[in-house]
Amino acid sequence: MLWPDGISPGEGIALDWINEKVVLGVSTRSLVPAIFDAYVRVFHPAYQVNQRTGEGRTVRWKEVADWSGQEFSPSVSFSVIAGPTLGTESFPFGEPDQGRLDADTCTALKEILRLHTSSNAQCFFAFWDGYGIQDSIPFIKRGTLDGDSFLLVAGSIDLACDFPVGPTLWWSVDRAWLVVTDIDNDSTVVGCSSAAAAALFADPRLETLELAPQS
Numbered sequence: 475m476l477w478p479d480g481i482s483p484g485e486g487i488a489l490d491w492i493n494e495k496v497v498l499g500v501s502t503r504s505l506v507p508a509i510f511d512a513y514v515r516v517f518h519p520a521y522q523v524n525q526r527t528g529e530g531r532t533v534r535w536k537e538v539a540d541w542s543g544q545e546f547s548p549s550v551s552f553s554v555i556a557g558p559t560l561g562t563e564s565f566p567f568g569e570p571d572q573g574r575l576d577a578d579t580c581t582a583l584k585e586i587l588r589l590h591t592s593s594n595a596q597c598f599f600a601f602w603d604g605y606g607i608q609d610s611i612p613f614i615k616r617g618t619l620d621g622d623s624f625l626l627v628a629g630s631i632d633l634a635c636d637f638p639v640g641p642t643l644w645w646s647v648d649r650a651w652l653v654v655t656d657i658d659n660d661s662t663v664v665g666c667s668s669a670a671a672a673a674l675f676a677d678p679r680l681e682t683l684e685l686a687p688q689s
Contacts, residue, residue, distance in 0.1 A: 489600065489617040489624065491649065505654045505663050512671035513685040515548055516579060516662040518570035532576075533567050534681045541566075548683040552660055573640075573657035580635040582679040583653060583664070588631045590670035593647035595631045600624040600643040602657055610638045619643075 492507055506513060519532035535555055539546035542557035552560075552570060559565040575583070588595045601607060603616065603623035613625035624642065627633075634644055645652040651666035663685065664674065675682050 489619045489626075489643075492643070492652070493619055505656060506652055506665040508687040510651070510665035511668045512666055513687055514664040514666065514671050514674045515683050515685045516575075516583065516664060516674070517681040517683075518572075518574075518579065518660050518662070519576060519681065520552070520570045521568040522566060523568070532578075535570075536681065538567055548685050570660040572660045573642075573655060575635075575640050575655055575662060577635060578679060579662075580640065582677055583662075583674075584631050584634045586673045586677060587646070587651055587653070587664075587666070587670060590667060590673070591646035591648055591650040593650070596647045597629065597631045597634070597644050598647065599627040599629070599633070599637070599641040601627070601637070601639065602642045604657075605639050607638055 494507075517535045519534060520538055521530050522533050523530045535550075535552065536546045538552075539550075539555040542555060542559075544550075544555040544557055546555060556565060556567070556569075560569075600617065600619070601611065601613070601624060603625055608625055611625060611627055612629075613627050615626050617624050617626050627637075627641075631644075631646070634641065640655060641653075642657060643652065643654050651664060651670055653662060653664050655662040664671075666674070671684065674680060675684070
């Protein structure tokens with residue numbers, strides 16, 4: 475795997491800059507360092523299958539909240555907005571994926587974020603080592619974050635949606651933004667500039683809400 479133009483081996487790819495800034499035990503800041511102008515929660519879609527036709531559709535969390543009568547807020551969990559019928563036959567929706575972005579959401583993110591970096595769309599990607607994909611991706615080195623081992627890959631942002639599993643973290647070489655999809659979470663957090671956040675909020679392909687760093 476070639477390093478991006480102008481980047482030396484080891485430069486910028488280490489996870490130290492994240493390790494040094496995250497605050498363990500605090501929701502947003504335990505995932506994304508409090509060094510960005512804005513923080514965006516990107517909700518992984520739920521889904522619903524038509525029992526008559528078998529056709530499926532994606533469902534936004536806001537629709538689930540409206541159905542259940544629960545409040546839709548930046549820090550809400552899916553189990554809360556789903557209400558007490560979650561897990562029963564009367565609950566009409568499928569739960570969102572944990573630890574991975576669906577193809578449409580991933581594509582929207584990469585198309586927007588590539589416009590908000592000065593690093594010629596070159597990125598670093600970190601994959602949780604527990605996926606066991608070391609033979610399937612061209613990783614350069616391993617790194618550690620919060621005690622977990624990660625495989626680190628360098629390349630174009632165009633690769634973001636093409637790996638056998640989605641990256642747990644990916645960021646531009648200039649660190650203008652950071653995308654974190656924790657393996658246990660059913661939403662993704664993006665730390666970025668105010669302009670990038672505005673673009674994410676405005677894109678109709680995404681369901682997003684603004685997060686406070688301390689939330």
